[in-house]
Amino acid sequence: MTLFGYRLPGMSSLLIWGLLWELVGQAGLTFFVPPLSEVIATLFEVIQTAAFQKALAETAYAFFAGVFFAIVIGIPVGILMGKNRLLDEMLLPWVNVFLSAPLTALVPVLMVLFGFGMKSIIITTTLFAIWIIILNARAGVKQINRSLVEMAHSFGAGPWDAFSKIYFWAALPEILGGVRIGVIRAVKGVIIGQLLISIVGFGALFELYSANFLMSHFWAVLIVLFALAFTISEFLAYLERRVAYYAAKR
Amino acid sequence: MAMSQTEPAVAETQAIPESAVSTRNITKFYGETEALRDLSLEFPRGQLTSLLGPSGCGKTTLLKIIAGLLEPTSGEVEVNGKTVTGPGPDRAFVFQDFALLPWASVLRNVAFGLEMRGAGKSEREAKAEHYIKQVGLAGFENAYPHELSGGMRQRVGLARALAVDSQVLLMDEPFSAVDEQTRRKFQEDLLALVLNENKTFIFVTHSIEEAVYVSDQIAILLPRPSRVHEIIRPSINRESGAANIRRDPEYLDIVDEIWASLRSYVE
Numbered sequence: 001m002t003l004f005g006y007r008l009p010g011m012s013s014l015l016i017w018g019l020l021w022e023l024v025g026q027a028g029l030t031f032f033v034p035p036l037s038e039v040i041a042t043l044f045e046v047i048q049t050a051a052f053q054k055a056l057a058e059t060a061y062a063f064f065a066g067v068f069f070a071i072v073i074g075i076p077v078g079i080l081m082g083k084n085r086l087l088d089e090m091l092l093p094w095v096n097v098f099l100s101a102p103l104t105a106l107v108p109v110l111m112v113l114f115g116f117g118m119k120s121i122i123i124t125t126t127l128f129a130i131w132i133i134i135l136n137a138r139a140g141v142k143q144i145n146r147s148l149v150e151m152a153h154s155f156g157a158g159p160w161d162a163f164s165k166i167y168f169w170a171a172l173p174e175i176l177g178g179v180r181i182g183v184i185r186a187v188k189g190v191i192i193g194q195l196l197i198s199i200v201g202f203g204a205l206f207e208l209y210s211a212n213f214l215m216s217h218f219w220a221v222l223i224v225l226f227a228l229a230f231t232i233s234e235f236l237a238y239l240e241r242r243v244a245y246y247a248a249k250r
Numbered sequence: 251m252a253m254s255q256t257e258p259a260v261a262e263t264q265a266i267p268e269s270a271v272s273t274r275n276i277t278k279f280y281g282e283t284e285a286l287r288d289l290s291l292e293f294p295r296g297q298l299t300s301l302l303g304p305s306g307c308g309k310t311t312l313l314k315i316i317a318g319l320l321e322p323t324s325g326e327v328e329v330n331g332k333t334v335t336g337p338g339p340d341r342a343f344v345f346q347d348f349a350l351l352p353w354a355s356v357l358r359n360v361a362f363g364l365e366m367r368g369a370g371k372s373e374r375e376a377k378a379e380h381y382i383k384q385v386g387l388a389g390f391e392n393a394y395p396h397e398l399s400g401g402m403r404q405r406v407g408l409a410r411a412l413a414v415d416s417q418v419l420l421m422d423e424p425f426s427a428v429d430e431q432t433r434r435k436f437q438e439d440l441l442a443l444v445l446n447e448n449k450t451f452i453f454v455t456h457s458i459e460e461a462v463y464v465s466d467q468i469a470i471l472l473p474r475p476s477r478v479h480e481i482i483r484p485s486i487n488r489e490s491g492a493a494n495i496r497r498d499p500e501y502l503d504i505v506d507e508i509w510a511s512l513r514s515y516v517e
Contacts, residue, residue, distance in 0.1 A: 145347070147345050147347050147349040150319050150343075150345070150349070151345060151349035152366065153319060153337055154317055154318070154319055154343040155337070155343075155362065155363040155366040155367070155414065156337055156338070156339065156366050161366060165365075166351075169351070169353050172353070243353065245396060246352035246353050246394075
């Protein structure tokens with residue numbers, strides 16, 4: 001976007017929203033919104049505390065473990081569904097149900113099944129992320145050019161070669177798109193897990209700060225969380241752009 | 251001089267080499283639809299045989315059955331005396347839409363067939379480079395398919411098929427997706443290829459001129475259900491240069507005759 005002939009860098013609008021936040025905070029309209037400057041000052045204080053670093057480590061562990069399982073299970077399942085009609089008919093209704101289901105409501109069930117520890121949080125994270133990854137990998141395989149498959153077959157490719165050298169790469173643009181959305185959902189999953197299952201990690205910090213009305217602390221942690229999620233998502237978007245050159249030409 | 255049915259003498263004056271590929275009583279159903287009926291054909295070794303016919307006559311189906319990509323409902327295909335049960339290293343396929351890996355460089359695409367056959371990296375890249383040069387794409391080894399024109403992409407597809415050094419080359423309307431000038435150049439190159447490489451070519455086309463120009467033998471297929479209507483062996487003297495073939499009276503006669511027998515099948 002250009003303004004008065006100057007080209008504005010991406011997300012310049014954040015400045016306006018930041019300014020508005022600061023004004024609302026300075027005006028003291030509600031205790032709920034402290035000034036942005038105060039939040040940022042708190043942010044630098046908070047990230048040095050041991051409590052924050054422990055929360056970060058716990059959350060990162062649950063998040064990456066959950067995303068890891070979502071990816072290593074989700075991509076092969078999605079690819080197999082795209083290849084195999086029978087498997088597709090069997091699994092697709094469930095994938096669609098879980099994709100749109102309010103997974104938060106399932107968390108108590110998970111607690112009964114898997115206990116109150118890290119395991120349940122990781123499973124919750126995986127459940128938030130995996131369905132869109134499956135659906136996207138499936139969609140990527142569905143649109144594959146039939147003659148690429150025939151080509152591999154005609155040169156004697158076995159099932160593993162076809163999977164790893166044709167299907168995976170042909171579906172990669174969709175797979176990365178699915179992983180990106182899945183990761184964003186996993187952030188939701190890990191925080192919900194930490195709030196509902198056992199009060200650890202960032203969930204514990206949110207609980208602690210909001211219960212004690214430490215709003216600038218609350219916002220500071222939220223900003224950190226947003227920034228982390230945004231960074232990961234942008235990194236995946238960058239990978240997606242790397243393969244975009246062939247996405248339209250398969 | 252070449253209509254095998256009207257002038258059977260041709261077969262005696264011109265020795266037909268033994269067959270590299272034979273199809274015996276091939277029948278193919280797609281569900282209820284009969285695509286091929288009891289189709290038997292011989293493909294002489296070291297020569298180019300065209301499968302020519304109107305669309306829907308099953309010529310691509312037959313080619314894919316020979317490739318082992320499709321299974322016939324009944325009947326069998328023999329390549330060098332061995333019954334075909336699936337794709338094999340004795341046959342290589344050139345696809346109408348090129349079927350290149352869009353995420354891989356020209357070098358890797360050309361080496362792909364060798365990669366599938368378990369050749370080592372340095373060996374297959376050396377071979378791939380050789381065939382990239384042979385099809386006239388030297389300097390484009392590291393280009394990606396989307397950076398190439400349609401004609402160049404098909405050269406990549408051709409190099410990939412040549413690189414695996416199969417005895418039989420199956421070509422499914424390989425030049426139909428490239429422009430007219432490129433197609434003519436391809437046809438000339440194909441004649442040189444048939445002459446220099448001791449391979450058997452099976453070539454599917456819907457262009458009468460193209461079939462007569464490049465073929466040693468033309469099988470005309472008619473549709474619904476598909477059967478062999480006629481086999482023509484043009485005896486055009488190709489030694490006088492590629493440019494003269496299209497002026498050869500025999501070339502013109504055969505093109506006319508084929509059109510006469512096909513015209514009633516074209517909607």
